[in-house]
Amino acid sequence: MSRKEMILRAATRLFSAKGFKETSMAELSRMSGVAGGTIFYHFKNKEELFLSILEGFKSDIVEEFERYRRERKFDTGLDMIEGTISFYFYLVGRMEDRFLLLHRHDAYELAEVNPLCGEYLQSIYNCLLDIFEQAVQLGQEDGSIAGMPARKTAMIILCMVDGLARFNTYKLYDAGALYNELMQSCRRMLQNNQTQQQEVDSC
Template structure:
């Protein structure tokens, strides 16, 4: 219970103030716990941050898989669309949590072996891998053009989605009601 309160409070404070500008004393005060309680549950402030990033990754993967299960795409092109939709909706719905990834995570790791980097890379690897597999499947079922390079297209789709949601997050792009529809329509032009 206290662990969850600490995590929820940390997510909010890190999103509002940034990781570096959130001392554990403020975190403890806002969470209504003693500062020592934080360190009974987490070794360091970085450990809290890593737990938050890991939770976001796990929830994103879970949400995509649930969406695909409920949606039951008829063909591989619909799988690609479903992954894009669920990623877009998840990031919009979890704006606060993604501020950690967009703003603070890049400053938390120094190399490719850092735990922060590994967790974020797993998001990219999972989504890109699912897109790539779906594109290959679509080439076989005829819903996607045979000449489409699955890996490069999956990378392009993921980079486009990350850029789009990052731009929205920072206020560089004003989201509209038709944005997702436009994005999906343009992706279909590439794939079909």
């Protein structure tokens, strides 16, 4: 692992555990085992380091979802939505530090004084919205999802999924305990009435 990667990994752990404000570069130097001068060689200040973590987070999310969709085959757009929700929770568990960092209020306080941070945060959520929107549009094309504004629908789904993920991230509630109910709610909201009737008739 390169020194830059060591810095980023340690910084992610510190920012997620203590927040942006409470993390010092001296503490980062101790945790990463990298000298302060070397840290400032790679990142001119703490804000640039934080933005680099956000940028890498977005790239990893896109890469992971692209790989997941290449490897999985979905019969319908509705199936893709359900798979996307499931994979989202998988990533929340696998990238716990970075999702905690994303969910901390520190990031949004920084965004108020640093417009670039706001743009990075928005780009992360926009890429997540794009992922859900693509599945909604596919479902509308194949008839498995009702005709409704795809972007707004994707936003509602993301709010439901990410809201439950936050409970899990903060150890307030086990997301797994509501997983089936979440899936059922999304299915009822999205499913084309004609498809619902066909399922009833087949029972």
